Amino acid sequence: MGIRGRIALAISFVTALAVVVLGLSVHHISAVERAGQAQSYQDSLLSSALQVYQRDSLLALGAQLDDSTLPPVLMEAVREGRSGTYISGGGDPRVWAATEVDGGKVLSVSAPYPDRDPLQRALDKALVVAGAATVALMAVVAWFVAQSLSRRLRHSAAAARRIAAGEPPDPEALAAGGRDEVAELGRSVHHMATSLAARVEAEREFTADVAHELRTPVAGLVASAELLPHPRAVEMVRERAQTMRVLVEDLLEVSRLDAGRERAQLDEVELPSLVRGIVKRAQGQRGVDEVSVEVVGEGRIVATDARRVERILVNVLGNAAKHGKPPIEVLVEGTRITVRDHGDGYPPELVDQGPRRFRTAAPERGTGHGLGLTIAVGQAVVLGARLEFGSAEGGGAQVVLDLPEAEPPTAEV
Template identity: 85%
Template sequence: MGIRGRIALAISFVTALAVVVLGVAVHHISGLERDRQAQAYQDGLLSSALQVYQRDGTMALGAQLDDAALPFPLAQAVAKGHSGTYISGGDDPRVWAATPVGGDKVLSVSASYPDRDPLQTALDRALVVAGAATVALMAVVAWFVAQSLSRRLRVTASVARGIASGAAPDADALVTDGRDEVAELGRSVHHMASSLAARVAAERQFTADVAHELRTPVAGLVASAELLPHPRAVEMVQERAQTMRALVEDLLEVSRLDAGVESAQLDAVELPSLVRGIVKRAEGQRGVGDVAVEVVGEGRIVVTDARRVERVLVNLLANAAKHGRPPIVVRVEGTRIVVRDHGDGFPPGLVDQGPRRFRTAAPERGTGHGLGLTIAVGQAAVLGARLEFGEAEGGGARAVLDLPEEAEDVPEADRPVCRGAVAPQG
C-alpha cells in the first residue's frame, strides 16, 4: 500500500475511532438524562400523592401504601426516614418513588420503564448514520489530501529518476513552493540536480577541450613518425600514435553524445543486407576474424541511420573478438540484431552498472580505453534503439540491439538505457 492509501486509512481510522467514542458518550449521557427525567417525573407524582394523602387520607391514582413490590434498596432508604427514587430491572423494569408517612407507613408510586425507549433508539440510529457518513466523508477528503501529497512526491521522484538517467533537471516540475516537507524535498532535489548538472557540464566540456587539444599534436606525431629512419621505430611510434588518435576520436564522439547534439539521418534499408555489409567490412579490422551471419525469418526493411548501426555493430564485434572466443555469430531476427560469442561471458561485476568509460577487463592495462561499448550505447540511444547485454544460453556473451519498428523522434529524457552486464571495450 502506498503513502496515499496509508494516509487515507489512518485518517479514516482516527475519524471512525472519534465517531465511536463520541457516539458512546452521547448514548450514555442521553441514557442518564432519560433516567433523571423519569425519576424527577415520578418524584413529582409522589409529591402530589403525598399532598392528597395528608389532606384527605386517600390514595391518588397510581399511589400505593406499603407496596410489597417496593425494591429493597429503596425500602432501606425509606426506613431511615429518607425519600428517594429508584429504577428496578428484571422482567418488568420500573421507575419508583417512595417516601415515609406517619405510622411507619410508606407511600410509593411506580411506572413501567422499558429498557429501550423509541426516542433513544431513534437517537442511536441517527448517531450511527451520522457517524458512518462522517467516516465516509473524511475518507474521501483524506484520499484527495493524500492524493495531492502523493502526486507531489511522485513528481519529485520522477524528476530524480530522470536526473539519474542523465536527463536535464526540470525545475518547473519540481514542487518548490511552500514551507512543508515536500517543498523542502523539492528544493533539495533541485539544488542537488543543479549542482550535478553543473559538474557534468564541466566534465563534458573538459573532455571535449582535451580531445580537441590532443587532436593537433597527435596528427603531427603520426606525420612525424613516418620520417623516422628505423623501420621498427617507425612501426612502434605509428602504433602508439594510431592508438592515441583512436582514443582522441572516441573522446570526441563521447563528448558529442553526452552533449546530445547528435541526430540520426534516417533512411530505409534492408536490415540483413546492411548487417552482412557491416560484418564484411569489419572482418580483419580491430581483431575481428570470421563472423557468421544468420537471418531468422524474412528480412525486414527498417528506417534507421545505417552509419550509426554500423558504429554500434562494429564496436560489439570488436568487443566480442577481444574479450570472447570464436565462433562469433550475428543473428538478425526481424528488427533485432544479436551478437554472440563463446567466451567466458560478461564480467558479473558490471551487471548492474552497464558500460563505464575507461574501464577495461584487459589483464594488461593500457591495451584498451573502455569507450567502445559506451559509444555503442550512446549511438543506440540516438537511433531510438535498445541495447541490452546478458549471458547467452550455453555460455558466452550476448548483446542485443533492438531497432525501433518505425522511425520516431525520441526525447533525450526518454532515451533507452542499456541493461545487463557489459564487458569492457578495448
C-alpha cells in the same frame, strides 16, 4: 493505489473511526444519563411518598407496600437498611425506588423504563446521519487536499524526468515557494539537478578538451614514428600511437554524443544483409574472429542509420572478442539483433547501471577504457533503439539491440 487515494482513504478511515467512537460514547453517555435521571426521579417520588406515608399512613404517588414484584436484589438492599433505586430488565423493564418503613415493611415506587426510548432513538438516528455526513464530507475534502498534494508531487516528478531526459533544470517547476515538505522536496531536487547538470557539463567539457588537446600531438607522434630508423621501434611506436589515436577518436565521439549534436541519417535497409556485411567487415579487426550469423524468420526492412548500427555492432563484437570467449554468435530476429559470447559474462554493475567510460572494474573481462560500449549506448540513443546488456542462457555475455520498426509506406490514392 496512488498517494492521492491513500491519503483520502486514510483520512476517511480515521474520520469514520472517530465518528464511530464519538457516536458510541454519546450513545452510552446519554443512556447513562437517562438511567440516572429516571432513578433520581423515582428517588424523589419515593421521598415524597415516604413523607406522606410517615405523616398520614397514606400511599401517595403510586407507592406500594411490600410489592411482590420488587426485584430481589433491591429487596435485599432495603433489608440491609439501605434506600435504593434499581433498573430491572426482562420483559417489563422498570425503574424502582424502595425504602424500609416502620414495621419492617418496604415502601416502593416504580415506573416503566422501556429499552427503546423515543428520545434515545432520535439521538441515535441523528448521530448516524451526522456521522455519515461527516465521513462523506471529510472524504471529499481529503480527496481535494490529496489532489493538491499529489499534483505538486507529480509536477516535481515531471520536472525531474525532464532533467533526466537532458533538459535544463526548470527553476519555476521545482523551486516552488512554500514551507511544506513538498516544496522542500522540490527545492532539493532542483538543487540536486543543478549540481548534477554542472558536474555532467564539466565532465563533458573535460572529455572534449582532453580529446581535442591530445589529437594534434598524437597525429604528430604517428607522423614522426614514420621517420624512426629502427623497424621494430617504428612498429612499436606506430602501434602505441594508433592505440592512442583510436582512444582520442573514441573520446571525441563520446563528447559529440554527450553534447547531443549527433543526428541519425535514416535509410531503409534489409537488416540481415546489413548485419552480415558488418560482421564480415569486422572480422579480422579488434581481434574479432569466429563470428556466426543466424537469421530467424524473414529478413525485415528497417529505417536506420547503417553507419551507426555498424559502429554499435563493431564495438560490441570487439568487446566480446577482447573480454569474452569464442564462439561469438549473432542472431537476427525481426528488428532485434542479439550478440553473445561464451565468456564469463558482464559484471553485475554493468548489467544494472550500463557501461561507464573508463570504468571496466571487471578483472574477469580484462582491461579496457570502457569507451566502446559507452559509444554503443550513445549511438543506440541517437538511433532511437534499445540496447540491453545481460547474461546469455548457459553463460556468457549477451547484448540485445532492438531497432525501431520502419514507418509503414503511405498508401497511394
